[in-house]
Amino acid sequence: MGGVIRLRIDFGYDGGAFYGWAKQPALRTVQGEFEAALAKILRLPADDPRLRLTVAGRTDTGVHALHQVCHLDVDDAAIAACVGHMDVEPVEALRRRLTRVLPSDIALHRVSVAPEGFDARFSALERTYVYRVCDAGTLRDPRMRGFVLRVDDALDVDAMNEAAAMTIGLHDFGSFATPNPGGTTIREVKYAHWDRVPVRPLVAAGPDAVSDAVAHYVTPTAESGLLCFTIVADAFARNMVRSLVGACLRVGTGRRDVAWFRGKMAEPKREGESGPCPPQGLTLEHVAYPPDDRLAARAEAIRAVRTL
Amino acid sequence: MGGVIRLRIDFGYDGGAFYGWAKQPALRTVQGEFEAALAKILRLPADDPRLRLTVAGRTDTGVHALHQVCHLDVDDAAIAACVGHMDVEPVEALRRRLTRVLPSDIALHRVSVAPEGFDARFSALERTYVYRVCDAGTLRDPRMRGFVLRVDDALDVDAMNEAAAMTIGLHDFGSFATPNPGGTTIREVKYAHWDRVPVRPLVAAGPDAVSDAVAHYVTPTAESGLLCFTIVADAFARNMVRSLVGACLRVGTGRRDVAWFRGKMAEPKREGESGPCPPQGLTLEHVAYPPDDRLAARAEAIRAVRTL
Numbered sequence: 001m002g003g004v005i006r007l008r009i010d011f012g013y014d015g016g017a018f019y020g021w022a023k024q025p026a027l028r029t030v031q032g033e034f035e036a037a038l039a040k041i042l043r044l045p046a047d048d049p050r051l052r053l054t055v056a057g058r059t060d061t062g063v064h065a066l067h068q069v070c071h072l073d074v075d076d077a078a079i080a081a082c083v084g085h086m087d088v089e090p091v092e093a094l095r096r097r098l099t100r101v102l103p104s105d106i107a108l109h110r111v112s113v114a115p116e117g118f119d120a121r122f123s124a125l126e127r128t129y130v131y132r133v134c135d136a137g138t139l140r141d142p143r144m145r146g147f148v149l150r151v152d153d154a155l156d157v158d159a160m161n162e163a164a165a166m167t168i169g170l171h172d173f174g175s176f177a178t179p180n181p182g183g184t185t186i187r188e189v190k191y192a193h194w195d196r197v198p199v200r201p202l203v204a205a206g207p208d209a210v211s212d213a214v215a216h217y218v219t220p221t222a223e224s225g226l227l228c229f230t231i232v233a234d235a236f237a238r239n240m241v242r243s244l245v246g247a248c249l250r251v252g253t254g255r256r257d258v259a260w261f262r263g264k265m266a267e268p269k270r271e272g273e274s275g276p277c278p279p280q281g282l283t284l285e286h287v288a289y290p291p292d293d294r295l296a297a298r299a300e301a302i303r304a305v306r307t308l
Numbered sequence: 309m310g311g312v313i314r315l316r317i318d319f320g321y322d323g324g325a326f327y328g329w330a331k332q333p334a335l336r337t338v339q340g341e342f343e344a345a346l347a348k349i350l351r352l353p354a355d356d357p358r359l360r361l362t363v364a365g366r367t368d369t370g371v372h373a374l375h376q377v378c379h380l381d382v383d384d385a386a387i388a389a390c391v392g393h394m395d396v397e398p399v400e401a402l403r404r405r406l407t408r409v410l411p412s413d414i415a416l417h418r419v420s421v422a423p424e425g426f427d428a429r430f431s432a433l434e435r436t437y438v439y440r441v442c443d444a445g446t447l448r449d450p451r452m453r454g455f456v457l458r459v460d461d462a463l464d465v466d467a468m469n470e471a472a473a474m475t476i477g478l479h480d481f482g483s484f485a486t487p488n489p490g491g492t493t494i495r496e497v498k499y500a501h502w503d504r505v506p507v508r509p510l511v512a513a514g515p516d517a518v519s520d521a522v523a524h525y526v527t528p529t530a531e532s533g534l535l536c537f538t539i540v541a542d543a544f545a546r547n548m549v550r551s552l553v554g555a556c557l558r559v560g561t562g563r564r565d566v567a568w569f570r571g572k573m574a575e576p577k578r579e580g581e582s583g584p585c586p587p588q589g590l591t592l593e594h595v596a597y598p599p600d601d602r603l604a605a606r607a608e609a610i611r612a613v614r615t616l
Binding site: 012013014064066104105106107109126128130139140141142143145146147190191195196197198200202203204216217219221222223228230232283285286288 | 320321322372374412413414415417434436438447448449450451453454455498499503504505506508510511512524525527529530531536538540591593594596
């Protein structure tokens with residue numbers, strides 16, 4: 001007892017009403033809201049440095065996360081104090097209190113004691129982002145407008161995939177990232193592809209399964225027909241996914257060709273035309289970690305590279 | 309020329325920021341916004357009775373529609389005036405202008421000249437509604453909270469389907485509807501079923517299709533794992549779907565049993581416990597019409613029944 005416990009917290013958020021992850025004075029941010037909720041539960045002042053969360057993927061203003069991960073080191077006495085009158089384990093008690101205190105646009109998925117050597121940021125092996133687009137010819141679902149970009153043009157998906165394929169591998173993404181003085185914009189993209197979401201019935205046994213003379217309407221899934229860009233990388237430079245999506249859309253609409261994109265990859269230089277597209281289409285879908293026995297080694301290796 | 313043209317307008321909306329469909333003074337409603345947009349385009353005063361839209365399904369505050377239908381009778385001269393400098397047909401010109409003027413939470417799908425005898429309300433054969441629930445054990449997607457009801461309990465879906473099955477056929481839904489003095493609460497339910505949305509990959513060829521040693525994360529569809537109630541009927545009494553869903557949820561959580569639901573069906577009497585559940589989970593997904601040559605006959609028949 002009397003020690004410090006590292007908690008792993010898995011959660012998601014609708015980024016629409018946040019100025020991104022990172023805490024900023026006087027602006028509503030995910031980190032700010034999360035640390036305020038923890039301060040309340042752990043009875044610490046809101047600006048206590050012990051509340052500082054370390055996150056896997058620092059998302060920008062308006063970007064969403066379905067599976068975000070962070071860690072926090074907490075005195076075990078503070079966790080134990082969460083139990084109160086509940087008949088549950090301390091970490092579960094903290095989870096329940098946190099669920100109640102967090103705003104409705106943050107969803108808490110899980111709170112667990114982190115395995116030895118776990119660091120939410122530096123242990124991560126890869127991040128998966130998806131960018132959703134509703135292009136010409138796809139039904140506009142007004143309920144989805146907060147996480148789908150609407151584009152009026154018809155898009156050339158094959159050309160977009162020619163561009164996307166060039167990003168795979170270890171490259172300097174300097175054309176597609178906010179300059180990072182003293183740091184690198186070299187990243188390893190493991191997968192990058194545009195796909196059309198198939199139009200599928202929402203439920204397996206829909207009304208058409210009824211042995212009825214009338215063929216009722218079959219409700220499709222809400223994402224039916226959307227165009228989705230899935231990208232997996234070890235990590236992403238600032239604004240990288242949205243800048244790559246913006247460039248792919250330029251190619252898809254024919255405003256630029258694939259050779260232009262190739263040039264951007266060959267000569268990593270930021271300029272206006274390769275800037276980021278709107279944030280609402282983007283969601284951090286997943287962060288992958290190595291098996292428990294390799295967490296510490298991974299964190300060591302990454303920390304060495306990033307602080308070069 | 310100089311005649312009146314009936315337009316059929318297909319559209320959808322996110323009901324979250326509307327006080328329902330029906331126009332009300334000083335409140336933001338779908339009808340109010342729609343008629344204001346039409347007034348602007350057709351250069352008529354906002355309260356001109358010629359702008360009055362007839363809708364297929366009058367949704368309540370907070371209820372969404374993916375495929376709503378309304379009709380409007382317009383002087384063909386007013387439609388022709390929409391063309392202006394555009395090189396398109398008058399109805400297409402009106403559609404383009406309307407798309408630009410409507411707020412972002414209303415999506416215009418289509419504007420067409422209605423076939424002879426078409427009445428958006430009275431010609432309709434059946435309406436399909438879906439109510440979406442995120443219950444215990446299903447991942448909470450914060451992006452979807454505007455159109456999914458969150459329930460903390462684990463639900464007995466079999467019991468809920470036992471109840472749902474009792475609604476099929478011609479019944480008096482007086483237990484599940486806001487009283488309608490001088491009208492009937494008898495409706496014909498054609499389909500009613502609770503289904504778990506299967507967990508499926510968002511795109512067919514996801515990262516796992518790559519011949520790569522690493523198995524990347526496969527993004528599921530956003531509705532994966534939700535519990536959905538699909539109900540199809542000729543028409544619905546006021547608050548009927550949400551009241552039925554509320555009653556099914558009482559059965560699903562075990563607070564009430566199937567026999568209680570059977571009693572509600574047998575004795576059509578409104579009381580507190582069979583009131584509506586929250587609106588955000590509900591979407592009008594579809595309105596079906598008969599073939600063009602039977603539109604007028606259908607409207608005649610329905611008008612006769614409803615005004616009995």
